[in-house]
Amino acid sequence: MSENPATPATDAPAANAPEAEAPAAGSPASPARRAVSQETDAPAARSLGSTAVSAATPRRGEPMFPDGTGPAADPAGSHHERRIRSFQPRRSRVSPTQADALRRLWPTWGLDIDGLSRIDLDAFFDGLPVVLEIGFGMGEATAQMAAADPDTGILGCDVHTPGQGNLLGLAERNGLSNIRVANGDAIILLREMLAPASLAGLRVYFPDPWPKKRHHKRRLIQPEFLALATTRLAPGALVHCATDWEPYAEQMLDVLSAEPTLENLHPGYAPRPDFRPLTKFEGQGLDKGHVVHDLLFRRRDT
Numbered sequence: 001m002s003e004n005p006a007t008p009a010t011d012a013p014a015a016n017a018p019e020a021e022a023p024a025a026g027s028p029a030s031p032a033r034r035a036v037s038q039e040t041d042a043p044a045a046r047s048l049g050s051t052a053v054s055a056a057t058p059r060r061g062e063p064m065f066p067d068g069t070g071p072a073a074d075p076a077g078s079h080h081e082r083r084i085r086s087f088q089p090r091r092s093r094v095s096p097t098q099a100d101a102l103r104r105l106w107p108t109w110g111l112d113i114d115g116l117s118r119i120d121l122d123a124f125f126d127g128l129p130v131v132l133e134i135g136f137g138m139g140e141a142t143a144q145m146a147a148a149d150p151d152t153g154i155l156g157c158d159v160h161t162p163g164q165g166n167l168l169g170l171a172e173r174n175g176l177s178n179i180r181v182a183n184g185d186a187i188i189l190l191r192e193m194l195a196p197a198s199l200a201g202l203r204v205y206f207p208d209p210w211p212k213k214r215h216h217k218r219r220l221i222q223p224e225f226l227a228l229a230t231t232r233l234a235p236g237a238l239v240h241c242a243t244d245w246e247p248y249a250e251q252m253l254d255v256l257s258a259e260p261t262l263e264n265l266h267p268g269y270a271p272r273p274d275f276r277p278l279t280k281f282e283g284q285g286l287d288k289g290h291v292v293h294d295l296l297f298r299r300r301d302t
């Protein structure tokens with residue numbers, strides 16, 4: 001996998017390059033505090049009001065949201081560590097609309113993955129069962145799934161700031177109160193911030209395939225990752241993965257099948273379930289003639 005939860009990186013220097021951005025000067029309230037305050041006010045009612053913002057591409061060393069009202073550049077300070085990660089830290093241009101959504105909605109719906117405290121998911125999601133989606137990209141499929149199933153909370157996790165702004169904007173425009181956005185590395189979220197058996201599901205759609213052999217260790221779906229992730233799943237929780245990269249699909253099937261706490265709901269790959277919308281990366285894969293595989297596994301009861 002791209003990041004082994006426990007093993008320090010020994011190579012791949014480029015991929016372990018430190019984040020270019022400095023951490024934000026102030027950090028938002030702790031997840032637990034915000035999760036508790038979530039109980040009292042409706043998210044929309046507590047938005048901060050529109051702030052005039054220009055397109056935000058900070059210069060090297062400058063935080064994108066220096067006032068702490070947006071996602072922090074590197075919330076867990078992991079630029080100090082040498083670890084193999086499943087993502088490439090990159091500086092992306094945030095559009096004015098995305099920056100505006102982040103400034104207004106992040107304090108209520110956003111969560112920096114700082115690894116410092118446990119999240120009270122019940123409070124953060126007003127008692128809804130919660131599914132974790134790792135790597136939502138621009139979030140269009142996430143928003144569609146949230147709209148189709150308002151009784152399930154979706155905790156979307158990604159490091160991609162424009163996508164975080166886009167998803168928050170989609171949630172607001174579509175009146176979706178069951179989406180929260182986590183900023184940072186999903187491994188730290190799972191390891192440090194989510195309680196055992198707290199998730200009703202896990203979704204990983206079109207994770208970075210890392211096709212070069214020397215990069216295979218960066219792939220997210222690896223035995224160590226699953227050993228960690230499954231401890232955070234409640235009995236009966238669904239693990240749903242999809243990829244258009246055939247060798248990664250085979251790896252996923254091998255790794256998921258070998259995890260003793262999971263059972264495959266199908267003899268091999270699953271038929272594409274109706275509830276998964278087309279994602280952006282899936283569309284790109286289909287345009288190239290790739291075949292898409294879904295995998296559906298269930299967390300065993302014991």
Ligand SMILES: C[S@@+](CC[C@H](N)C(=O)[O-])C[C@H]1O[C@@H](n2cnc3c(N)ncnc32)[C@H](O)[C@@H]1O
Pocket residue numbers: 003086087134135136137138157158159160163184185186187205206207208209220279280281282
């Ligand atoms: C190839 S994109 C797929 C996006 C989307 N699911 C789709 O199908 O269009 C993979 C996404 O996973 C995110 N990602 C990779 N590793 C991650 C990690 N450890 N924690 C959080 N996000 C991660 C990347 O930033 C990227 O946005």
